[in-house]
Amino acid sequence: MNPMFTPVLRKLGVALLRSQVTAxxxxxxxxxxxxxxxxxxxxxxxxxxxxxxxxxxxxxDMDGLLLDTERIYTEVTDExxxxxxxxxxxxxxxxxxxxxxxDAAKIVIDELQxxxxxxxxxxxxxxxxxxxxxxxxxLPGAKRxxxxxxxxNIPMAIAxxxxxxxxxxxxxxxxxxxxxxxxxxxxxxxxxxxxxxxAPDCFQVCAKRFPDKPSPDKIxxxxxxxxxxxxxxxAGMQVVWVPDTRANRSQLLDKVSIILDxxxxxxxxxxxxxxxxxxxxxxxxxxxxxxxx
Numbered sequence: 594m595n596p597m598f599t600p601v602l603r604k605l606g607v608a609l610l611r612s613q614v615t616a617x618x619x620x621x622x623x624x625x626x627x628x629x630x631x632x633x634x635x636x637x638x639x640x641x642x643x644x645x646x647x648x649x650x651x652x653x654d655m656d657g658l659l660l661d662t663e664r665i666y667t668e669v670t671d672e673x674x675x676x677x678x679x680x681x682x683x684x685x686x687x688x689x690x691x692x693x694x695x696d697a698a699k700i701v702i703d704e705l706q707x708x709x710x711x712x713x714x715x716x717x718x719x720x721x722x723x724x725x726x727x728x729x730x731x732l733p734g735a736k737r738x739x740x741x742x743x744x745x746n747i748p749m750a751i752a753x754x755x756x757x758x759x760x761x762x763x764x765x766x767x768x769x770x771x772x773x774x775x776x777x778x779x780x781x782x783x784x785x786x787x788x789x790x791x792a793p794d795c796f797q798v799c800a801k802r803f804p805d806k807p808s809p810d811k812i813x814x815x816x817x818x819x820x821x822x823x824x825x826x827x828a829g830m831q832v833v834w835v836p837d838t839r840a841n842r843s844q845l846l847d848k849v850s851i852i853l854d855x856x857x858x859x860x861x862x863x864x865x866x867x868x869x870x871x872x873x874x875x876x877x878x879x880x881x882x883x884x885x886x
Contacts, residue, residue, distance in 0.1 A: 645850060646831060647865025648813040651742055652799050653774075655753040657690065657817040658835055658856075659735040660763055662726065669721040670701060673714070679705040683839055690818035691790035693754050694781040719759075726762035734856030736770060737869075743773040745867040748807075750774055752799040752814075754789060756781035776802050791823035796830060813864055815856070822848050833859065 657663035666689075671681040685704045689697040698714040701707065707714065742749055751774050753760070760779050764771050771777075778799040780786035786794045800812055809829035816822050817835050825832040826848040834849040835856060836842060842852055853859055862868040 645864055646810055648831065649811045650748045650750075650800075650803055650807045651813050651815070651866075652750050652752050652796060652825075652830070653739075653815045654691065654817060654821050655751050655755060655760075655763070657732075657837070658815055659732060659739070659751075660729050660767070661732050662729050662763055663690070663817070663837070665722065665725045665729060669718055669725065672721065673717050674701070674705055674707065677705075677707055679707060681705070687819060687840070691754050691816075691820035691824065693786075693789045694756050694759075696789045697754070722759065723762060726759065727765050729763055729766075731767065731770070732856065734859065738856050738859060738861075739770055739773055741861070741869060742866070747866060748775050748803055748805075750776050750778065750799050750803065752778045752780070752795045754781060754795070755779050778802070790818070790820040791827065793824055793828035796825050796828040800828070800830075813866075819845060831864070 653659055655662075656666070667681065667686060670686075670689075674681040681701070685701060688700050688704065692700065694715060695711055698711045698718070702709055702711065702714055709717070739749065755763070757779055759781075760777070776799070778786065778795055780789065780795045780798075783798065785798045788794045796812075796814060800807060800809060810831075812828075812830045814821075814825035814828075814830045814832045815835065816825055816832055817837065819836075819840065822832050822834050822845050831850045832848060833851050833853060834842075834845065835853045851863070860868070
């Protein structure tokens with residue numbers, strides 16, 4: 594090849610690559626590349642560029658990730674705050690996400706100066722939640738992903754800030770899916786969890802309850818809450834973040850491996866897990882089409 598053509602060909606190759614990346618809507622976060630169903634060559638390129646560790650176990654948060662409960666939390670808390678002329682803002686909500694029940698109640702009382710004790714606040718919230726939680730739908734991609742991992746014998750668990758009673762309310766119509774998890778850590782009632790997220794306690798306790806005691810670097814965490822992301826990262830685990838549309842996605846780039854719009858976008862093969870059989874994700878008819886928190 595004539596050396597004089599080398600620079601031209603290099604520029605042409607870069608231009609084509611940029612065009613391909615733009616067309617396939619690749620998102621790179623923390624060295625991990627995400628895209629919607631790529632051409633085979635693009636997938637190969639993505640895998641070569643990706644920086645990730647293969648995992649053997651998966652831990653899910655529950656509220657706002659698998660179940661569309663965060664919307665209910667918002668509606669209920671906003672209703673109670675309105676009784677006292679207070680507005681439950683997104684800034685306050687972010688501080689509550691992933692917290693244990695009593696910790697969350699104290700935060701909202703202190704932040705909005707509500708004339709309630711922690712027990713009074715919990716009681717008011719519980720009355721409204723008991724009516725709403727049993728009808729909560731799954732979020733997009735949750736059923737498909739959990740069933741896929743279960744089918745391929747990937748050990749899974751749930752690490753949630755919820756308590757046992759409210760966990761039952763939320764999952765009453767999703768027992769078949771819940772039976773696919775090895776265990777649950779419900780930190781509001783679990784004596785081994787000493788501190789709420791963003792402390793690592795919840796995920797650390799959850800990890801050690803797998804029979805084979807996997808090391809943190811072999812565990813993949815799925816979270817929707819910033820506090821949960823910090824908790825998973827502090828536990829030494831890789832974190833997949835599926836944030837609310839209002840979240841500041843740039844604030845935790847150094848803590849997450851990848852950011853997804855929904856669980857439908859997850860590509861298991863990036864973390865050494867078996868890939869989905871089909872290219873295009875499918876939303877179950879019973880899943881929520883959106884999470885309005």
